[in-house]
Amino acid sequence: MTDRNRRRTLKWIGAGIAAAWLPSGPALAEPGSLLSKPIPASGQKLPVIGMGTWRTFNVGSDPQLLGARSEVVRAFFRHGGGLIDSSPMYGSAPDVIGYALERLGIPASLFSAEKVWSPAGGTAREQVAELEKRWGVKRFDLVQVHNLTDWRDHLATLREMKAAGEIGYIGITTSHGRRHREFEQVMASEDIDFAQLTYNITHREAEQRLLPLAREKGIAVIANRPYDGGALIKGLKRRGEKVPEWAVEECGCRTWADFLLKFIVSHPAVNCAIPATTRVDHMNENMRAGSAPLPSASARRRMAAAIESL
Amino acid sequence: MSDWSSYRLQDFIPFTADIYFRLLERMGETFWPLHLLTLALGTAALLFALKNRARVACLLLAPPWAFIAVAFFMQRYAELNWAGGYIGWAFLAQALFLVLIALVRSAPLEPPQFTNPAVITGIAIALSGLVGLPLLAPPGGHSWYRAEIFGIHPDPTAIVTLGLALIALRGPAMWAASIIPTLWLLLSGLTHMALG
Numbered sequence: 001m002t003d004r005n006r007r008r009t010l011k012w013i014g015a016g017i018a019a020a021w022l023p024s025g026p027a028l029a030e031p032g033s034l035l036s037k038p039i040p041a042s043g044q045k046l047p048v049i050g051m052g053t054w055r056t057f058n059v060g061s062d063p064q065l066l067g068a069r070s071e072v073v074r075a076f077f078r079h080g081g082g083l084i085d086s087s088p089m090y091g092s093a094p095d096v097i098g099y100a101l102e103r104l105g106i107p108a109s110l111f112s113a114e115k116v117w118s119p120a121g122g123t124a125r126e127q128v129a130e131l132e133k134r135w136g137v138k139r140f141d142l143v144q145v146h147n148l149t150d151w152r153d154h155l156a157t158l159r160e161m162k163a164a165g166e167i168g169y170i171g172i173t174t175s176h177g178r179r180h181r182e183f184e185q186v187m188a189s190e191d192i193d194f195a196q197l198t199y200n201i202t203h204r205e206a207e208q209r210l211l212p213l214a215r216e217k218g219i220a221v222i223a224n225r226p227y228d229g230g231a232l233i234k235g236l237k238r239r240g241e242k243v244p245e246w247a248v249e250e251c252g253c254r255t256w257a258d259f260l261l262k263f264i265v266s267h268p269a270v271n272c273a274i275p276a277t278t279r280v281d282h283m284n285e286n287m288r289a290g291s292a293p294l295p296s297a298s299a300r301r302r303m304a305a306a307i308e309s310l
Numbered sequence: 311m312s313d314w315s316s317y318r319l320q321d322f323i324p325f326t327a328d329i330y331f332r333l334l335e336r337m338g339e340t341f342w343p344l345h346l347l348t349l350a351l352g353t354a355a356l357l358f359a360l361k362n363r364a365r366v367a368c369l370l371l372a373p374p375w376a377f378i379a380v381a382f383f384m385q386r387y388a389e390l391n392w393a394g395g396y397i398g399w400a401f402l403a404q405a406l407f408l409v410l411i412a413l414v415r416s417a418p419l420e421p422p423q424f425t426n427p428a429v430i431t432g433i434a435i436a437l438s439g440l441v442g443l444p445l446l447a448p449p450g451g452h453s454w455y456r457a458e459i460f461g462i463h464p465d466p467t468a469i470v471t472l473g474l475a476l477i478a479l480r481g482p483a484m485w486a487a488s489i490i491p492t493l494w495l496l497l498s499g500l501t502h503m504a505l506g
């Protein structure tokens with residue numbers, strides 16, 4: 001079966017079964033207290049908690065898991081969520097997002113973020129066109145160059161597409177702290193709207209140069225791996241540590257999700273964190289972390305010190 | 311931070327544990343009651359191997375390898391992992407190789423001896439794949455469909471094949487028949503480690 005046929009089959013098989021138990025709701029968004037920050041390039045507001053899809057949304061054509069992930073997306077939008085980030089590197093994740101959007105409808109708050117990635121094959125234009133079909137959207141709000149692969153060629157193409165109105169914003173990505181020197185050079189020399197990088201309370205290298213540069217250049221920052229691939233929050237929960245009382249009082253951190261995510265999105269340069277989850281209860285927890293109050297600069301220092309002391 | 315030091319095993323597995331275990335469960339759901347036939351095939355292969363009928367044993371092992379190549383790897387696992395298609399081809403190659411051994415190989419001069427450590431080890435390995443692995447799944451409140459069965463799932467199929475190779479094959483044929491099962495079991499072990 002070709003990739004395209006497989007994707008089409010995936011959508012229809014899953015749709016048939018999940019339609020039986022997934023209520024289709026026209027009004028997904030509920031008024032919430034999710035904070036948002038302006039994208040420097042335009043002033044458009046972006047909710048501070050987005051959604052990643054690496055590993056978690058690569059479920060293939062399994063109807064049961066397609067239905068379960070649709071519920072995760074439903075919870076995301078119910079809280080007013082905006083940015084969903086995926087990549088051609090993430091297996092069937094773009095198809096699964098497309099499946100969920102087809103079932104739930106596309107809310108106005110959706111901020112669709114995709115990537116171009118050379119090993120996926122084809123030109124940047126071809127990849128974007130293919131991914132639009134997989135998501136079932138007419139136009140991506142943001143297209144990023146994944147892990148800087150062939151970034152010169154891809155950025156040139158994406159810039160043309162942006163000028164023609166075919167995509168909204170352009171950006172670059174890295175993760176795990178890789179290639180920061182080159183990433184910084186691209187941020188400094190190229191006209192980009194977004195930079196996606198790893199930033200969390202235990203991986204704060206970006207604070208040294210990349211985040212200040214983003215502020216200086218007016219580049220929006222998406223923080224990936226906010227839980228360090230899940231290890232960070234699982235480790236804290238496993239230890240049975242309670243969130244410090246001062247963090248509850250200072251910035252309303254009721255849970256470790258609050259603590260870890262509020263730390264990230266309270267950095268002045270960071271627009272959005274993109275935790276990934278397979279579970280609705282975790283999605284609810286993540287989204288609640290995007291509400292006020294956010295920690296002050298002094299509280300942020302105390303938060304980092306608290307984690308370092310564990 | 312250097313690039314390579316930042317990679318972890320988990321970074322190479324593009325799905326979560328629940329997705330992988332659900333894939334195993336789906337195989338069980340989709341193909342039940344084929345399990346009964348494949349288990350009968352596996353048991354028969356073990357008995358033929360013990361009766362010095364290596365060629366028949368290899369012929370009985372080949373269809374499960376081909377079935378898993380297509381139904382598990384090419385049609386399902388490949389949706390989750392680009393490497394799935396290639397692993398499927400490796401499983402098909404193993405099926406063809408088993409047929410080839412059956413066609414060209416003469417029987418060993420002496421039947422398997424129960425005093426031979428290799429034979430005893432082979433029996434233990436084969437039984438662990440046929441009986442032991444399926445019994446590992448149910449604890450944890452999961453469905454019996456998640457039980458890994460010879461001929462339906464790759465791990466027990468590779469384990470049983472290794473056991474039968476030890477019982478019935480000798481020399482280059484034994485080593486050659488063991489390469490792909492061993493590589494798969496290594497890969498599967500790493501996957502389980504990464505998934506926690």
